[in-house]
Structure formats: structure tokens, C-alpha cells
Amino acid sequence: MTDLAMAATALGKRFGRRRGWALRDCAFRLPAGRVCAVVGPNGAGKSTLLSLAAGLLAPTEGTITVLGTDPASARARVGYVAQDKPLHPQLTIAETLRMGAHLNPGRWEATAAERIVAAGELDPRRRIRALSGGQRTRVALALALAKRPELLLLDEPMADLDPLARHELMGALMSQAAQHGTTIVMSSHVVAELEDSCDHLLLVGRGRIRLAGEIDDLLAAHTRVSTTTQAAERAGAAEAVAELPDLRAHTVVESRVTGRQLTALIRPAGRLADDWRTSAPSLEELILAYLRNPEAASLTPAAPEEALA
Numbered sequence: 001m002t003d004l005a006m007a008a009t010a011l012g013k014r015f016g017r018r019r020g021w022a023l024r025d026c027a028f029r030l031p032a033g034r035v036c037a038v039v040g041p042n043g044a045g046k047s048t049l050l051s052l053a054a055g056l057l058a059p060t061e062g063t064i065t066v067l068g069t070d071p072a073s074a075r076a077r078v079g080y081v082a083q084d085k086p087l088h089p090q091l092t093i094a095e096t097l098r099m100g101a102h103l104n105p106g107r108w109e110a111t112a113a114e115r116i117v118a119a120g121e122l123d124p125r126r127r128i129r130a131l132s133g134g135q136r137t138r139v140a141l142a143l144a145l146a147k148r149p150e151l152l153l154l155d156e157p158m159a160d161l162d163p164l165a166r167h168e169l170m171g172a173l174m175s176q177a178a179q180h181g182t183t184i185v186m187s188s189h190v191v192a193e194l195e196d197s198c199d200h201l202l203l204v205g206r207g208r209i210r211l212a213g214e215i216d217d218l219l220a221a222h223t224r225v226s227t228t229t230q231a232a233e234r235a236g237a238a239e240a241v242a243e244l245p246d247l248r249a250h251t252v253v254e255s256r257v258t259g260r261q262l263t264a265l266i267r268p269a270g271r272l273a274d275d276w277r278t279s280a281p282s283l284e285e286l287i288l289a290y291l292r293n294p295e296a297a298s299l300t301p302a303a304p305e306e307a308l309a
């Protein structure tokens with residue numbers, strides 16, 4: 001196993017010459033063994049990134065390496081569940097699992113797949129085309145997990161699962177990661193769900209990586225600050241907050257002025273004046289602040305002036 005599960009340098013993808021870039025100038029390094037959340041608004045480039053890592057798309061420029069090699073060479077060691085969970089509709093569940101075993105000789109763990117199917121009370125004789133969206137997702141995850149991949153790429157895996165199935169299958173994923181050191185890369189729009197399960201974050205926006213790193217490091221790099229009266233009055237409007245003498249030295253991600261209260265999420269660069277109250281943001285607060293403020297400066301390994309250790 002290599003130390004890096006995924007790494008990208010100047011990675012870009014454009015679908016045809018007349019279209020814009022779906023991804024551009026992306027750089028990140030994901031150490032092996034992490035559970036990584038990929039978040040970002042609709043159309044940000046998350047699925048494109050996962051497809052590039054799975055080797056289903058080729059970069060237009062730059063490189064992406066997976067498990068220390070190119071995505072095509074790593075394919076046998078990678079599990080990928082696409083957003084639309086493509087499975088053969090005419091096959092039964094049992095036939096689908098048998099095909100998984102056939103395609104993954106030497107790696108296949110049949111009991112893992114059967115356990116996941118059974119937990120959903122699915123009859124293995126049922127055909128894929130007769131399954132609901134959530135049931136199909138269960139079969140797709142059973143296939144991906146039974147392959148015992150070193151890297152599992154999941155594109156919105158939980159989107160059509162009911163809350164109990166979500167909880168159960170997230171548990172199965174986490175125990176796979178804990179027991180086998182599997183790296184999991186998972187896109188999701190349910191930010192609150194990621195806090196307990198993920199330790200690494202890639203936040204994608206408009207085809208760029210906006211935040212990349214260990215979640216603990218990213219949280220430690222940000223502070224929520226607030227103050228009352230004079231500073232708020234001086235700022236007047238949220239747009240002027242970044243220009244306040246007290247904050248000018250720092251990177252302001254988001255700010256709000258409500259009456260006499262001024263609050264902001266900043267990346268501090270040095271000490272803050274004493275009359276500012278500070279607190280640590282939650283992961284959800286951090287992600288939402290960046291999603292609400294698409295112009296906020298990125299914090300990625302490609303931004304060397306603020307590179308995370």
C-alpha cells in the first residue's frame with residue numbers, strides 16, 4: 001500500500017472544446033486510510049473528480065494518481081459507485097453478486113456482500129430492474145465492499161437511502177475503513193452527516209478545489225470571531241468588515257453585521273485584538289460559510305502561503 005491514496009496536480013477536465021472547464025487547476029494529496037468527504041454545490045465538479053479517479057474519464061490537463069499509479073492501472077484495487085448506480089437490470093441480485101465474484105478473483109468476499117443484501121431484507125432472486133432506488137444502492141454498495149478495495153470512491157452513496165439504511169450502511173463503510181484501512185472518498189450534500197465519519201475534506205466549487213486537508217487542520221485554521229458596538233458601527237455593512245483595521249491582516253471568509261453585533265469566520269494570521277470574542281467553528285459552519293461565499297480565498301496545498309502542515 002502506498003502512503004497516498006490519491007494525488008492531483010494541475011488537474012483539469014473539459015467536456016468538449018466549446019464547453020467550459022468542469023475542473024481546473026486542481027491540486028490535492030489524500031493520504032491512505034482516510035475517510036474523505038467531497039462536498040460542493042451542484043455542478044461543482046465532484047462527480048467529474050471521482051470519475052477521473054476511477055479512470056472512467058481522462059484528464060484534459062494535469063495528472064491524477066491513485067494508489068501510487070495511474071487510475072487505469074489501479075482499477076482492480078479501487079471500488080467505485082457512480083451516482084446513478086449502474087447495474088445490469090435484467091440480472092437477479094444473486095447473479096449480480098456472482099458476476100462481482102467472477103470479475104474480482106482472489107479479492108472477493110462473498111459473505112460481506114450477502115450480509116449487506118440480507119440486512120436490507122432483499123431476496124437474492126429478485127431482479128435489479130424490480131428494485132427501488134435505495135435497494136439498488138444497497139446492492140451497488142454490497143458489490144463495492146465485497147471487492148475489498150484499497151480505495152472506495154462513492155458518488156453520493158447515501159442520497160436515496162432511508163435514515164435507517166443510511167445509518168446501517170454508513171456503519172458498514174466505517175467498519176470496512178477501520179478493519180482494512182480502506183480509504184473512502186465520498187461525495188455528499190448532507191454536511192451534518194459528515195462530521196462524525198470523515199477525517200479529510202475536499203471542498204469543490206466552480207471546478208476548483210477550495211478547501212483541501214485534514215478536517216482537524218482545516219478547523220484549527222479558522223476561528224469564529226464576534227464583537228459588539230464600535231467595531232460593528234464602524235463596519236456598517238458586512239462588505240466593509242474585511243477592511244476593519246482589526247481584521248485587515250486576516251482572511252475573512254464570511255462576515256455578518258446584525259444591529260450592534262459583528263460576527264465573522266476568519267483565517268487568523270496572528271493575534272486578534274482583545275475585544276474580539278473567539279470560538280471554534282463546527283465542520284458544518286465551516287463548509288456552509290465557504291458555500292455561501294464562493295469568492296472567499298481557497299485554502300489548499302496549492303495555496304503555498306497558507307499551506308497546511
Ligand SMILES: Nc1ncnc2c1ncn2[C@@H]1O[C@H](COP(=O)(O)OP(=O)(O)OP(=O)(O)O)[C@@H](O)[C@H]1O
Nearest residue numbers: 015019021022040041042043044045046047048049
Ligand atoms: N458528460 C458531460 N458532458 C458535458 N458536460 C458535463 C458532463 N459531465 C459533467 N459535465 C459538466 O461538468 C460540470 C461539473 O459536473 P459534475 O457532475 O462533476 O458536478 P457535481 O459537483 O457532481 O454536481 P452534482 O452535485 O449536481 O452531482 C457541470 O457544469 C456539468 O454540466
